[in-house]
Amino acid sequence: MTEKKVYNVAIVGATGAVGQKIMKILEEKEFPINKLKLLSSINSAGKELVFNGKTIIVEEAKPESFEGIDIALFSAGGSVSKQLAPEAVKRGAVVVDNTSAYRMAENVPLVVPEVNNEDIQKHNGIIANPNCSTIQMVAGLKPIKDAYGLSRIIVSTYQAVSGAGVNAVNELENQSQQFLNNEELEANILPVKGDKKHYPIAFNALPQIDVFQDNGYTFEEMKMINETKKIMHDPELSVIATCVRLPFFTSHAESVYIEVDKEGVTVEDVWKELRNAEGIILEDDPSTQSYPTPLSAANKEEVFVGRVRKDLDNDKGFHLWIVSDNLLKGAAWNTVQIAQSLIKNNWLQG
Amino acid sequence: MTEKKVYNVAIVGATGAVGQKIMKILEEKEFPINKLKLLSSINSAGKELVFNGKTIIVEEAKPESFEGIDIALFSAGGSVSKQLAPEAVKRGAVVVDNTSAYRMAENVPLVVPEVNNEDIQKHNGIIANPNCSTIQMVAGLKPIKDAYGLSRIIVSTYQAVSGAGVNAVNELENQSQQFLNNEELEANILPVKGDKKHYPIAFNALPQIDVFQDNGYTFEEMKMINETKKIMHDPELSVIATCVRLPFFTSHAESVYIEVDKEGVTVEDVWKELRNAEGIILEDDPSTQSYPTPLSAANKEEVFVGRVRKDLDNDKGFHLWIVSDNLLKGAAWNTVQIAQSLIKNNWLQG
Structure with a gap:
């Protein structure tokens, strides 16, 4: 008997258009999730969302939110990513960031898996998802x-x-x-x-x-x-x-x-x-x-x-x-593809 | 006292979108018209249209329609132009054709007045209006x-x-x-x-x-x-x-x-x-x-x-x-501009 590895995943911006698409894709693709944490601004905190048949209460995204998280998928705007992505990385999470905050940063891979999948392994905790177009x-x-x-x-x-x-x-x-x-x-x-x-x-x-x-x-x-x-x-x-x-x-x-x-x-x-x-x-x-x-x-x-x-x-x-x-290949699906590749290739540690 | 020259003008396809715009522009620009003849397919013949405050009954376009016409503005589709433009020319009219029927014909000038106005004078009875784009x-x-x-x-x-x-x-x-x-x-x-x-x-x-x-x-x-x-x-x-x-x-x-x-x-x-x-x-x-x-x-x-x-x-x-x-510079207005140039430059005879 083999044990399947499962991961603690956080979605930052879970109530937004892309966040919602990410949730749907994680379900459809049977992403190996142990625990899913849904994070948002204080305005949307408290909302209830259903994932794989279970209700999850959306929490306000804070630095401490990322304790124990393996993979954090950010899609809540550049300023949120700038503030919280380093906090997530500090706590051991790998961030896939769907904003423009880190795309051109030299030490951040910018990845479309069909094009430059191998760049993912050079990450220092953050991988950027490119612009949709x-x-x-x-x-x-x-x-x-x-x-x-x-x-x-x-x-x-x-x-x-x-x-x-x-x-x-x-x-x-x-x-x-x-x-x-x-x-x-x-x-x-x-x-x-x-x-x-x-x-x-x-x-x-x-x-x-x-x-x-x-x-x-x-x-x-x-x-x-x-x-x-x-x-x-x-x-x-x-x-x-x-x-x-x-x-x-x-x-x-x-x-x-x-x-x-x-x-x-x-x-x-x-x-x-x-x-x-x-x-x-x-x-x-x-x-x-x-x-x-x-x-x-x-x-x-x-x-x-x-x-x-x-x-x-x-x-x-x-x-x-x-x-x-x-919203799919241009955002949510490419983000999940990067997360899949991190796992499949054992690149979470960079 | 000088006498202003006025012309007998026909619009072929008068009830269509471009034909209607042409009528409006001829009014607005005070085109020197003696008599305006409105022509169409048999389906629209009999309709009444108002030009400069006077009602004009639309007639079916036939070869004989062009007797006495000085300038015929065609905008009723390529097949109508192919059939009737030569008939209009035979009867002494100069045709400005707004279809693709004659655009690439070697002996037909294709004209945007701001670009190649002088080509108009080389006409042999027909001047083509280019495609809108x-x-x-x-x-x-x-x-x-x-x-x-x-x-x-x-x-x-x-x-x-x-x-x-x-x-x-x-x-x-x-x-x-x-x-x-x-x-x-x-x-x-x-x-x-x-x-x-x-x-x-x-x-x-x-x-x-x-x-x-x-x-x-x-x-x-x-x-x-x-x-x-x-x-x-x-x-x-x-x-x-x-x-x-x-x-x-x-x-x-x-x-x-x-x-x-x-x-x-x-x-x-x-x-x-x-x-x-x-x-x-x-x-x-x-x-x-x-x-x-x-x-x-x-x-x-x-x-x-x-x-x-x-x-x-x-x-x-x-x-x-x-x-x-x-519909304006791309069709009706460019057509009227060519007609204006024909008159202004005394190029009706080619």
Whole structure:
């Protein structure tokens, strides 16, 4: 008889959209849990949530909350992670952090398991989960990079409002109904909750996600640029992004132009690599109008790729359309995948 | 005392979305009309429309309809233009055609007045109005091309449903309400009315506009590619497009990457050229979150440009966000501009 190892797991931000998805995935994947601790801000503490048929009372996240915890999954915003992740690590937990707090820190691995799983073992207690729009792009491009090299990425995104939180979701729903009723649209959240101006998202497109940086790019665009280079271990890789918020609820889509290193690569070559890749579903057949859309990819774990075309002028250029559920592969599922890998590879000790 | 020249004008497809916009613009711009003839299919014939306070009865478009007409503005679909535009020309009319029927014909000028106005005079009776997504892009890029040269364009579009006609507009409206009511979405029109499959557009994104070509690109994408080269008189210009239909009603937006010929061009240089350009409004200030959106550009004549950024890796690369009302500058207004130019420059005789 063998004994199965089980772990004490904490979810920080358990009542939020991503926290809820994480709970659901831990259940579905039968994650080897001994005890699950659900943590939140003081406002949500006391709420009762059901996990594997048992009711768990949400507790306020404090430094002491992490005593005895093996794995802590953080998804409660950057400031909470900055404050409490080191406290969790100090108490022996390994943190998988779903905020931008530690992503670019030199001693913190930034991981998409299909791309750079082996980086996990270099952790010093914290592993960062990349930005949602970055995750699906690097997952879709990794098989192509491995086979043919990759020198350049130009991406234009089509991003769902759920990436901006539950208030943004409600705002799109409310504004859509206001529009259909010929009422004035109330805009209080998007494009960025804390920014100076707000614009309607219903039946509109907002070319701003997160705040503007001094160089004219938004923080979301710089995240895609910097995180992609770090995950792919290639500071020389040219990556440029234009990030746009759109009126749909779930899944980000991306129009991606790439340049590979090898000459003479065909669309069939690219298809072959994508078909054989873990976590990728190729959905690409013009003859049957097959391609992924935000609605078709919603509530699915995989990254979907379609519209693969060779550039008409550049032999090394290709265009792709990459779609994935921003709350699953873009957040909760990638977080749990990292936790699974920590266990499976015996990397909890780093 | 001088006598003002006035013209007999026909609108073919007068009851359609673009036909209606053309009527409105002819009124607003006080186009010098002697007699306005409104033509349509037999189904809409008999309808009464008001122009400059006078009621006009819509007539069925027939070859004889064009007797005595000086300028015929066609916006009733490619097959109607193919059948009736030559009949109009035979009877002495100059045709401005808003369909794809003649755009790539060698002896037909394809014109955006801000870009290649002088091509109009080479007409042989027909002048073609470009595709909506092409018009706003070439208008936005022309000032940059003139100042710094242009070798490459990679565009990802964000296109409104009104480009697919009034049935698509109704479909988005109906599906949006169905979605908010938690009902099943009925999809019968988009992405392409006559194609094999239909997908919901409400709260979704469809990476297909018009039918697929043998090379894996859609016809809309090939229109942008081929028309841009023709309008800009540059067959060597590299142009590649990814065209996406989105759930908003009016205005197309475009994420455009360009490479200029000149080295060392700055964002301020590009701003200066755009500020001085006719028909362009620069709306670009990150410090005040200023950029155009489909909602802000709707019902306006101009092409709006924002989010101008220098590429972070390529000195000659720039990224822009170009937005314009697809039914106005993208169709009706550009058509009327061509008619105005025909008159103003005395080019009716070609």
